[in-house]
Amino acid sequence: KPLVFSGVQPTGNLHLGNYLGAIRKFVALQDSHECIYCVVDLHAITAQLVHGDLAGQTRSITAAFLASGIDPKKHIVFNQARVPQHAELAWIFNCVARIGWMNRMTQFKDKAGKDRENASLGLLAYPSLMAADILLYRATHVPVGDDQKQHLELTRDIATKFNNDFSARIGELGVGVEMQVGDESVNGFFPITEPLIEGPATRVMSLREGSKKMSKSDPSDLSRINLTDDADTISKKIKKAKTDPEALPSEVEGLEGRPEAENLVGIYAALAEMTREQVLAQFGGQQFSAFKPALADLAVEKLAPIASEMRKLEADPAYIDSVLRDGGERAGVIAEDTMKSVKEIIGLLDN
Ligand code: AQP
Numbered sequence: 001k002p003l004v005f006s007g008v009q010p011t012g013n014l015h016l017g018n019y020l021g022a023i024r025k026f027v028a029l030q031d032s033h034e035c036i037y038c039v040v041d042l043h044a045i046t047a048q049l050v051h052g053d054l055a056g057q058t059r060s061i062t063a064a065f066l067a068s069g070i071d072p073k074k075h076i077v078f079n080q081a082r083v084p085q086h087a088e089l090a091w092i093f094n095c096v097a098r099i100g101w102m103n104r105m106t107q108f109k110d111k112a113g114k115d116r117e118n119a120s121l122g123l124l125a126y127p128s129l130m131a132a133d134i135l136l137y138r139a140t141h142v143p144v145g146d147d148q149k150q151h152l153e154l155t156r157d158i159a160t161k162f163n164n165d166f167s168a169r170i171g172e173l174g175v176g177v178e179m180q181v182g183d184e185s186v187n188g189f190f191p192i193t194e195p196l197i198e199g200p201a202t203r204v205m206s207l208r209e210g211s212k213k214m215s216k217s218d219p220s221d222l223s224r225i226n227l228t229d230d231a232d233t234i235s236k237k238i239k240k241a242k243t244d245p246e247a248l249p250s251e252v253e254g255l256e257g258r259p260e261a262e263n264l265v266g267i268y269a270a271l272a273e274m275t276r277e278q279v280l281a282q283f284g285g286q287q288f289s290a291f292k293p294a295l296a297d298l299a300v301e302k303l304a305p306i307a308s309e310m311r312k313l314e315a316d317p318a319y320i321d322s323v324l325r326d327g328g329e330r331a332g333v334i335a336e337d338t339m340k341s342v343k344e345i346i347g348l349l350d351n
Helices: 016-028 041-047 054-068 085-096 099-103 106-112 121-135 146-165 167-173 231-240 259-272 276-283 288-314 317-346
Strands: 003-008 034-039 076-079 141-143 177-181 184-188 194-196
Touching: 003 016, 003 054, 003 121, 016 054, 016 141, 016 259, 016 288, 034 054, 034 317, 041 054, 041 121, 054 076, 054 288, 054 317, 076 317, 085 121, 085 146, 085 317, 099 121, 106 121, 106 146, 121 146, 141 146, 146 167, 146 184, 146 194, 167 184, 167 317, 231 288, 259 276, 259 288, 276 288, 288 317
Parallel strands: 003 034, 003 141, 034 076, 141 194
Antiparallel strands: 177 184
């Protein structure tokens, strides 16, 4: 089975964007893939070093994974800091990646803001830690939201440069695998990872501003639906969501230039597992005053069971810790094996 890796940062309440863009896909891939899902706590300290309750947030993201339907016995669920090889491989990738590659990352530019000199070195190196997360397990597929596309391209660049720079050693040691890259068949140690960014909700937008992505760090709580919001809060937020005065169109083309309408239709389609065409076949011609309550009911129906399961799991932190410990041990075995080969390839003595 192909191997999937993905991660979520413990930096705040999970929202509908994280759920539809990432976690729900993690769940869906479990039958067809071997999956490794990670709470990336080392990434969480890149933008802000001191957190109120980082350990609690890590447990809470783990609870969200399990409550959404990820099976930690069949697959691996753990937190990044438990497996030291993530940081070790990230260091090596810091020496593979070029400063120019990092400077071009839009997430770095957004998060560093105007005062770039004062951003942490970790924030600049964020994509190289992400490449290490993925390539430590030689994962071939990574389900993420659209905002992570550029980081995945950089992961491919890092793997390609490593494979090329060490091609002779990889051949000598016989640790490479034959892979297809475009039209070419190459022998490399790290796979050239495929991003999985599909469906109607790869970029869920803020409920207050159709041009901004829904985000944990938006100061307005009305901009997002949190996984733990109760039914009344979800309904209130959808009712207050910004829209235009027109009725919904009957065709997808009619959503062009109407970002708020497009966002709500996309959310409905993703939650109902329909296409946007099917949603518009049902609601085309109707006003938002009719569509919004239907969307709110659907969101409550899908999210309420997850929130209730999360609350139960969060009441038992010892169980969550045991899941992370077990996952960490299993991930550690794969990670150690990869690092052994990486050190051999480079010539770093460790025997
Ligand atoms: N709005 C979104 N729509 C679709 N997918 C999204 N993701 C995030 N926002 C959206 C996806 O969720 C996964 C986990 O994200 P993350 O925790 O690594 O951090 P993030 O992308 O920085 O998420 P936030 O919520 O937007 O946090 P802040 O406010 O800190 O920037 C990823 O797969 C991501 O693509």
